[in-house]
Amino acid sequence: xxxxxGLGLSAFGVSWAGYALFGIGIVAAAVKPRIGIxxxxxxxxxxxxxxxxxxxxxxxxxxxxxxxxDIGQYVQPDSEWQSDLVALQGEVLETPRLTRSDKxxxxxxxxxxxxxxxxxxxPTIESVQGKIYVTVPLLQGTGIHxxxxxxxxxxxxxxxxxxxxxxxxxxxxxxxxxxxxxxAGRQLQFIDKNPKPGFWQLRQKIIHTQVESLxxxxxxxxxxxxxxxxxxxxxxxxxxxxxxxxxxHVLAASGFHVSLILGMVLVLTKRLGxxxxxxxxxxxxxxxxxxxxxSPSVLRASLMxxxxxxxxxxxxxxxxxxxLLVAATFLLLVNPLWVEDLGFQMSxxxxxxxxxxxxxxxxxxxxxxxxxxxxxxxxxxxxxxxxPIQLHVFGTVASYSILTNTVTSLPVAGITLGGxxxxxxxxxxxxxxxxxxxxxxxxxxxLMQIVAFFNGLPGNQVAVGTIxxxxxxxLYGIFGLVWLVKWWHRSRRWLLALFLILAIVALPAxxxxxxxxxxxxxxxxxxxxxxxxxxxxxxxINGGDRDTAEYAVIPFLQKQGVDTLDGxxxxxxxxxxxxxxxxILQEFPIKQFYASSSLASSMENINRPVRVLAxxxxxxLKSLQLQTFSPNLPLWQWQIGDRQWLMLxxxxxxxxxxxxxxNQIKNQLPDVDILWWxxxxxxxxxxxxxxxxxxxxxxxxxxxxxxxxxxxxxxxTYYTGRDGALRWTPQQGWQKVMESAxxxxxxx
Numbered sequence: 075x076x077x078x079x080g081l082g083l084s085a086f087g088v089s090w091a092g093y094a095l096f097g098i099g100i101v102a103a104a105v106k107p108r109i110g111i112x113x114x115x116x117x118x119x120x121x122x123x124x125x126x127x128x129x130x131x132x133x134x135x136x137x138x139x140x141x142x143x144d145i146g147q148y149v150q151p152d153s154e155w156q157s158d159l160v161a162l163q164g165e166v167l168e169t170p171r172l173t174r175s176d177k178x179x180x181x182x183x184x185x186x187x188x189x190x191x192x193x194x195x196x197p198t199i200e201s202v203q204g205k206i207y208v209t210v211p212l213l214q215g216t217g218i219h220x221x222x223x224x225x226x227x228x229x230x231x232x233x234x235x236x237x238x239x240x241x242x243x244x245x246x247x248x249x250x251x252x253x254x255x256x257x258a259g260r261q262l263q264f265i266d267k268n269p270k271p272g273f274w275q276l277r278q279k280i281i282h283t284q285v286e287s288l289x290x291x292x293x294x295x296x297x298x299x300x301x302x303x304x305x306x307x308x309x310x311x312x313x314x315x316x317x318x319x320x321x322x323h324v325l326a327a328s329g330f331h332v333s334l335i336l337g338m339v340l341v342l343t344k345r346l347g348x349x350x351x352x353x354x355x356x357x358x359x360x361x362x363x364x365x366x367x368x369s370p371s372v373l374r375a376s377l378m379x380x381x382x383x384x385x386x387x388x389x390x391x392x393x394x395x396x397x398l399l400v401a402a403t404f405l406l407l408v409n410p411l412w413v414e415d416l417g418f419q420m421s422x423x424x425x426x427x428x429x430x431x432x433x434x435x436x437x438x439x440x441x442x443x444x445x446x447x448x449x450x451x452x453x454x455x456x457x458x459x460x461x462p463i464q465l466h467v468f469g470t471v472a473s474y475s476i477l478t479n480t481v482t483s484l485p486v487a488g489i490t491l492g493g494x495x496x497x498x499x500x501x502x503x504x505x506x507x508x509x510x511x512x513x514x515x516x517x518x519x520x521l522m523q524i525v526a527f528f529n530g531l532p533g534n535q536v537a538v539g540t541i542x543x544x545x546x547x548x549l550y551g552i553f554g555l556v557w558l559v560k561w562w563h564r565s566r567r568w569l570l571a572l573f574l575i576l577a578i579v580a581l582p583a584x585x586x587x588x589x590x591x592x593x594x595x596x597x598x599x600x601x602x603x604x605x606x607x608x609x610x611x612x613x614x615i616n617g618g619d620r621d622t623a624e625y626a627v628i629p630f631l632q633k634q635g636v637d638t639l640d641g642x643x644x645x646x647x648x649x650x651x652x653x654x655x656x657x658i659l660q661e662f663p664i665k666q667f668y669a670s671s672s673l674a675s676s677m678e679n680i681n682r683p684v685r686v687l688a689x690x691x692x693x694x695l696k697s698l699q700l701q702t703f704s705p706n707l708p709l710w711q712w713q714i715g716d717r718q719w720l721m722l723x724x725x726x727x728x729x730x731x732x733x734x735x736x737n738q739i740k741n742q743l744p745d746v747d748i749l750w751w752x753x754x755x756x757x758x759x760x761x762x763x764x765x766x767x768x769x770x771x772x773x774x775x776x777x778x779x780x781x782x783x784x785x786x787x788x789x790x791t792y793y794t795g796r797d798g799a800l801r802w803t804p805q806q807g808w809q810k811v812m813e814s815a816x817x818x819x820x821x822x
Contacts, residue, residue, distance in 0.1 A: 076122035077403055080129030081413040086543045092130030099123015133410045138252035144204035145184040146254025149230045161188040162257055163225045163265060167205065169274050170218045172307050174621075178215030181253065182208045182226065190227070207233065207248055210259035218262075221270025228259035237597035237798040238626050239811055240469075240540060240633040250411050273364035276501060277305055280365070283500035284493070287511035292518045296511070299486070300493035302327030302366045312522070318535060319525045320475025323456075324486055327366040328421045332375035334490050335362060336382070348387050355383045365497075370405060370412045371421035377401035378425075394429045398422070416467065420460050427459025428452060430557045453479035462541070462549040465579065469540035469633040474528045485521050489514055539583050539635025548578050583635050593714055593802045595750070595770055596630060597794035597811070598622040601645075602721065602750055602772035606714055607634065608697035613641040614658070615712075615721075623654030628661055638662060641695040643687075644669040645710055645721065668693060668700070711743070715804070720746045720764060753793060758783045768792070768808070770800060 076095065083091030103119040114122075140146050145162070164182040173179050184202045208226055218224065233245040233256050248254070280301070285293035291312045298306040303313060303325040316325055323330065339358050343351045359376040366372045378397045385392045402422050405412055412418045432448075432455045439447035453476045461471070472478070492514050500507030528534060556562045556571050587610045596603040603622065604615040612631070617623050631639075642664045644655060668685045687693070693700040701711040712719040720743070749766035753773025761783055769784055774795035776784075784791045792800055798811035 075399060076126040077129045078399070078406065078413070080126030081133055081406055081410055082419075083543075083547075084130040084133050085411075085414045088543065089130075092127040095126035096123040099126070129410070133413070136410050138249060138411075140254050141204060143202055144254060145187065145202045145206050145230075146204060146232075148187065148202070149232045149255045158189045158229075159227065159260075160230055160257075161190055161225055161227045162186070162202075162206070162230075163223065164206070166218055166220050166222045166224060166269075168220055169278075170215050172212075173209060174310055176212055177209045178212055178218070179207065179209045180215075180218065181251075182206050182224070182257070185223075204255075205251065205253045207253050207256045208259055209257070210262050214259065214262040217264075217267075219269035220272060220274055222264065222268065223266035225263045225265055226257055226259040227261040227263075228257050231256045231258060235798075235812070237794065237811060238630055239594070239799055239801070240630060241626065250414060273361075273367075277301060277365050279504070280497045280500045280507075281306060283504050283507040284496065284511045287508045288515055288518065292515065292522075293511070295522070296489060296493045296496075296514055296518055298325045299489055300327075300331070300497055302331075302369060302372070304369055305365065305367045315522075315525050315529055318472065319478050319528050320457075320472030321478060321482065321525065323420070323424065324482075326371060326417055326421075327362075327369060328371040328417075329375035329378070329425050331490055332359065332362070332372065332379050334487060335359075335494055336379045338491060338494065352383045352387050356380055370409075370415050370418035373405055374398075374401050374418065374421055375425075377404065395426070398425055398429065416463075419463055423459045423463060424456040427455040431455035431458065449480050449483055450476070453483070459553065462546040465538055465541045466543060466546045467540070469538055469635065471536045471538055473533050473536055474531060478524070478528045482521060482524055485517055485524075489517050489521065492517070535632075537632040537635050537637040538579065539586065540633045541579060541582070545578055545582065549575060552578075587635060591715070591804060594630070595772065595794065595800040596622075596626050597797075597799045598626055598772065602752060603627060604750070605630065605634075606697050607636075608715075611640045611697045612636045612638070613643070613695055613698050614639050615643045616645055617642075617654035617658045620653045620657060623657045627654065627658060631662065636662070639664045641666045641698065642668070643700065666695060709743075717747045718745060719748045719750055720766070721750045749789075753777065753795075754780075756780045756783065761787060761789070770794075 076099070080092050080095055083095075088094075099119045099122050102123075103116040106113065106116055106119070162182070162184060163186040164184045167181045167183055170178040170180040182205065184204050184206050186199060187202045188199045208228075210226060210228075233248050233254075235245045236243040248256075281294070281297045284297050287293060288296060291309045294306055294308050295312055298308040298313075305327070308325065313325060316322055335358065336355060339355050340351065343354055346354070359379050363372055363376050378394075378401050381397045381401070382392050405418075432451045435451035435455060436444070436447050439451060442450075457476055457479075465471070492510070496507050496510040496514070499510050552571050552574055556568060562568065562571060589609060591608050594605045594607075596605065598618050601616050601618055601622075603618050603626070605627075606613040606615075612634075614627070614631075617627060639658075639662045642658075644667075666685065667683065668687050670687055687700075687702050689702055691700075691702045697714065699713040701713075703709045703711070708722050710721040712721065743764065746764045746766045747768065749761075749764055749769045751769075751771060753771035753776045755777040765787075766789055769789050769791045771791075771793035773793055776791070776793050781791070792808065792810070794800065796812070801809045801811070803809075
């Protein structure tokens with residue numbers, strides 16, 4: 075436990091955690107706290123503290139570093155290679171998977187890099203090494219398999235960190251795998267088409283049989299339930315639906331799947347000798363590990379399964395907690411970076427919850443039949459132990475998760491067993507596999523309907539807001555006390571623990587929602603997006619396109635604990651280019667929705683009342699006052715607190731002429747504190763009229779002429795392509811997310 079805790083805290087950025095745990099070990103050795111029936115001796119406390127300290131150093135040693143000849147060396151920000159078209163040869167390391175943008179992605183082991191165009195220097199061919207993340211068009215990637223040698227022509231790029239608060243850090247995600255560069259492929263050519271034999275061939279055979287019999291998405295869903303979503307290209311809408319319902323574990327091959335498969339093997343081999351049963355069971359688990367792609371959660375569950383098989387041979391009982399800790403420690407010794415894998419974390423915590431909490435829950439549910447009590451106790455225990463890490467990462471809770479998992483537990487078990495039997499049949503006799511797969515048609519269809527039903531209920535997800543790592547540690551500390559200290563086992567004292575848990579989560583969230591005042595300009599490329607939060611009142615200006623809404627706006631609002639928008643303003647002109655409002659409207663109720671006349675007319679089918687913004691209209695949304703101007707001018711004026719904002723769309727010379735001709739409008743412009751625009755060229759004359767203190771561009775870059783004009787006038791300038799999202803608070807002024815990417819305070 076000390077080793078796992080030292081790794082975990084260090085992985086979450088607590089650099090001094092090892093020293094703190096070492097100090098706790100020294101104090102515990104002196105005090106010798108009474109934990110359990112046989113308290114550890116003093117020497118074991120010292121030993122545990124030392125192990126925790128060493129774990130932090132071990133994680134640093136095993137963290138991948140950029141090698142001298144790594145392909146990542148060629149994509150430094152000041153390198154010409156980023157603008158050159160290159161050809162990279164290498165070996166495909168994994169089966170390609172679809173991205174959300176319908177491209178194929180895979181990892182390539184680099185071997186040879188060639189520059190072919192665009193710069194003035196002579197073409198070069200260099201020997202390189204290291205892994206690289208590659209995307210290619212769908213048609214270009216047809217027929218790619220692991221072990222093939224290919225040449226991909228495209229553009230190198232540097233993976234980017236999170237540009238929005240709490241966003242996905244693509245750079246860190248790849249770096250953990252030893253990948254420091256990406257290649258946006260345009261064309262792919264096979265150098266050696268011969269793939270390496272491996273489990274991927276068996277996996278494809280199973281998936282092909284089940285998809286051929288059940289179709290899409292039913293067939294891919296069955297394959298994903300049996301083999302895990304990492305091994306199957308499951309449609310993203312189905313995957314998102316299960317995640318939203320709190321059933322992501324169903325699609326992740328883990329302990330549940332391993333226990334079912336191992337149980338089936340033991341039942342089928344009960345008349346055989348103990349050693350034979352051990353051999354068959356271990357062989358089946360090893361094959362299952364290969365088929366699922368050796369994910370950390372499957373490895374952990376399989377090690378525990380092998381321990382249970384070994385216990386049958388030596389005729390001894392397995393201590394589940396000890397087996398879990400040994401399995402997790404062994405895996406983290408092999409690869410300590412797995413401690414940062416969300417699947418490993420949730421699998422470990424859910425299993426620990428089942429071991430230590432289910433028995434206590436069953437005692438309190440003894441008034442129910444044992445089978446019914448188990449249906450409630452198992453999902454409840456897993457939910458409780460996964461909840462802190464889920465709140466830390468996502469900030470949302472699936473309201474009906476426990477009920478959904480209870481209702482679907484038997485169908486999921488049946489589909490998993492049926493899918494496993496069908497997979498075995500598909501490997502040896504595809505026709506039989508196709509026939510057996512058809513039996514699963516109605517169960518898998520019913521499962522999808524149940525998930526859709528619960529997702530359609532009001533309040534199916536509650537946005538609590540993300541909690542800090544320290545809140546999560548405190549929650550797990552309380553879980554540990556209730557588990558290990560007898561004082562907490564007495565009647566009704568678990569209510570005190572429940573009160574403390576609610577206080578740790580709810581009080582900071584309540585304080586944040588009632589006291590926070592901040593303005594956040596999100597980083598995106600479609601259109602400027604701004605969120606105003608004023609003591610529980612939230613206003614959204616613009617929704618961007620669908621990608622912006624789904625990957626920037628909605629996650630940000632959920633992690634801030636926002637579940638209702640008090641106001642929304644759409645300044646765009648064409649709804650088909652502003653489709654981000656569709657997922658936003660599905661996710662959040664909006665009390666007051668305003669849009670320009672042209673946009674409002676194209677939003678008649680959204681079944682939400684939209685108020686049209688007329689020319690020269692003033693709108694008061696408590697935290698924000700809006701003033702519109704002539705419909706011929708792309709100007710929007712806001713007042714947020716005591717700050718005056720002026721937002722404008724693309725401002726061309728003809729717009730300048732209109733402003734010159736409209737003296738009345740020009741005279742109405744107040745002293746502008748903040749100018750907010752899309753980064754396009756602004757006329758110097760316009761800047762002289764507006765005279766902002768700060769200019770913010772929601773763009774990858776600012777027009778060079780405008781950059782010069784802003785600099786000459788001494789206007790403080792930000793742009794999201796360089797700075798990421800921007801946040802303003804009265805206490806701290808402007809903050810850049812790129813400078814605060816590792817700060818929990820910024821995300822909170």
